[in-house]
């Protein structure tokens with residue numbers, strides 16, 4: 001929504017914090033709690049992921065925020081106001097809600113679906129239409145889908161419309177219950193990335209439910225791991241969760257490959273690289289050999305005048321008196337300082353050398369990444385890792 005609309009007193013508003021204070025839900029007739037004594041604070045503008053096994057109370061916890069499920073005891077506050085002070089009908093208009101089965105109305109057009117809440121709020125036709133256009137652009141769908149029906153869109157497109165509909169009245173809080181669960185893995189990854197980019201712009205407070213820990217780590221600024229009975233097992237940043245699971249339950253849930261997951265949170269630039277023994281064409285090979293004597297990597301890297309990698313120099317390349325122009329070993333993969341460390345590792349594992357030059361934005365060599373560098377790093381002082389990782393949002 002525009003600033004002018006805000007000034008006119010539209011429904012939209014800045015993101016608001018969401019606070020659970022000792023919240024319990026027991027469904028009528030149940031002999032145990034669905035959610036038990038849940039306390040957590042989600043700062044305004046952050047994504048908090050609720051994750052845990054089936055039946056652990058994720059949906060229940062989320063639905064108490066918009067009062068589609070009533071709280072048994074405790075309190076939830078949005079922007080400092082207890083939800084019980086606002087009527088359920090009003091809350092449902094004010095809070096964006098995306099559900100797993102997308103839940104678009106099949107007999108309404110995409111435009112009408114997106115305009116659901118604006119219609120309830122009595123926006124005039126022009127304002128509604130402008131907002132629909134704006135949202136279609138935001139979710140990267142062409143304007144002409146506005147007049148189609150949900151069945152005429154792919155599953156991923158429908159899901160994006162679901163997100164647009166939830167955003168229509170520019171709500172301060174979004175509830176997303178396994179929003180991408182029904183989408184195939186490839187499109188799922190795309191829509192996750194798309195949502196993270198969108199969120200970087202709109203900065204909503206988002207409660208996001210998933211049972212997929214990888215999705216939680218990718219999407220969450222913070223993650224609440226729930227165990228059966230809706231009890232909080234751990235509330236932490238993705239990096240903290242991977243570094244320091246609170247107990248065996250969380251450790252099992254996060255999985256044995258958490259070291260690898262940790263790499264997904266970091267960039268190549270977060271790690272101390274080996275110094276590259278550089279060589280230039282025409283240089284005396286004796287000089288290069290001398291340089292190699294003190295190097296961690298067994299080969300010298302031939303670079304051009306701009307320090308761009310050309311290739312690794314083999315023994316045979318160094319047998320002559322001067323460095324040749326065309327070295328025997330390909331420099332690939334060449335990694336970028338901004339590459340995600342996990343992707344860099346996978347490139348390294350597929351490479352011939354298990355060493356890779358790392359270049360800066362200008363393509364100039366800044367160091368060498370190797371499997372040894374990564375395994376030393378994983379074995380190194382965990383606190384240091386945490387400091388690096390905690391400074392970083394999960395990567396798109």
Ligand SMILES: Nc1ncnc2c1ncn2[C@@H]1O[C@H](COP(=O)(O)OP(=O)(O)OP(=O)(O)O)[C@@H](O)[C@H]1O
Pocket residue numbers: 027028030034052053054055056057058059060061211
């Ligand atoms: N309307 C209801 N009436 C009675 N019990 C319910 C109701 N809804 C959920 N429950 C129970 O509350 C518990 C938590 O359910 P909830 O749907 O919140 O779990 P969940 O973590 O979202 O599970 P899933 O991952 O399968 O979606 C379950 O034991 C469930 O059977």
Ligand SMILES: [Mg+2]
Pocket residue numbers: 058059060
């Ligand atoms: Mg659920």
